[in-house]
Amino acid sequence: MSLKIYSTLTRNKEEFKPNQAGKISMYVCGITVYDYCHIGHARVLVAFDVITRFLRARGWDVHYVRNITDIDDKIIKRADENGEDYTDLTSRFIDFMHEDERALGVVQPSQEPRATAHIKDIVQMVGELIAKGHAYAASNGDVYYRVSSFAEYGKLTNKNPEDLLAGARVEVDEAKEDPRDFALWKHAEDREVGWPSPWGKGRPGWHIECSAMSKHCLGANFDIHGGGPDLPFPHHENEIAQSEAANGCTYANYWMHAGAVRLDGEKMSKSLGNFFTIREVLKKYHPETVRYVLLGSHYRSPINYSEDNLIEARSGLERFYSALRGYENVEVVALAELSDDYSARFIAAMEDDFNTSVALAAMFDAVRALNTAKGTAEAQSLAVSIKTMGQVLGILQDVPDAFLQADSGEGMQARDIEALIAERVQAKLDKNFARADEIRAQLTDAGIMLEDSAEGTKWRRES
């Protein structure tokens, strides 16, 4: 069995070959911190979280780096609007981002470099690019990358440099030699935020940050570079141009991009303003429900965000958690210890470019088998298997009752529910079925579903 990964560079699913046996170095473009993270960010966070969890579960030594862009035009603009120092703004939103990640159960990256902590690396790389003729200091104090000096420019996104030149949307700037050139270093006035450099006070351009930080953390050439759907051009294309020109070697071996999250058919984005923030959605839905929505489709497919999807996702998770009731004490084991057919299918699906949809299908089949075998040793071992696979996807780690009874808002209190259930149990013992049904009806109206079983009456909230 071998790991296959779709690379944007070749537009093909490829067999993964690491630079170093057993090790994977991965860099993912993180977030520009001037606002709350939205569901589009959650998709990238969760996608690479699941990828990392799975690879580690398969024994790979994964070094996962995800940067934070903490200096940029929008950050400065927003801080100015708020009348605060930009570092106050960024540190606040970095905290919020970490809160959101924790809430979603996203495993922390191995390293989380921030642009402002790597100005030295950036300045050095800009210097190297100038020295090699790939960049130039312009009359306005900016330093630009000379796109014409990099013959392979456009190879990631299949752009023809000539078309770019003719493109109407490329900003024409007097100081540039060529409209395609992009800023590596942006001039700053004395009163503005900036750092000293051989070209005067300034701040880094967006693209050079990632080239410099990835090199610092992972070296000039590493295995996987990932990011969101809007990053291949120009960001990743520019990273390749910078890094390969400066380092003289291939930059990343595999390029992975998550699919977009849409809202009413349009891409969710900060610039369009059509986004739902992670914390907003988590007020109403369990974090695993959000993850499940994201996992239900392949990580590269576009998905539509809607309340209906969330509700359906919760229903799907209810099936898992209903099956897991009674197996609360089951301990998750190492993925490699599982030997059933379902986990074999799960692993095969995940090895095939992280096909979470097929992986979930295998888990659902395991649920059916568990329900059929309930109470037996086989069921016990299936529960272990399901929870273990769930852990790789970052779901099914809650206590079943906690998930099924989670109160999303102003629902009836658990204490009141249990009091009514106790009364109903007595009514049933007294064969007073009229009263028992009355209580059930009352609870049903309140969105509480009862389930009588040999072990007593269980309840859950309706989704």
Place this chain on the structure above:
RNA sequence: GGCGCGAUAGCAAAGCGGUUAUGCACUGGAUUGCAAAUCCACGUAGCCCGGUUCGACUCCGGGUCGCGCCUCCA
């Protein structure tokens, strides 16, 4: 205009040249005091038009529609 992606049953969503995806919803049955959960049964899905093939949802060509990137954006 350039580059790229997609179109699957009521909804969501995968794989696959011929054999059940899966989940949600629906219907019937079993079970239940009644329910719920669960199990069993049930869907002749694959945008349109051609072609290749013994056989295509799956490959090829054309078309239609939708979407993304080409400007900051995950």
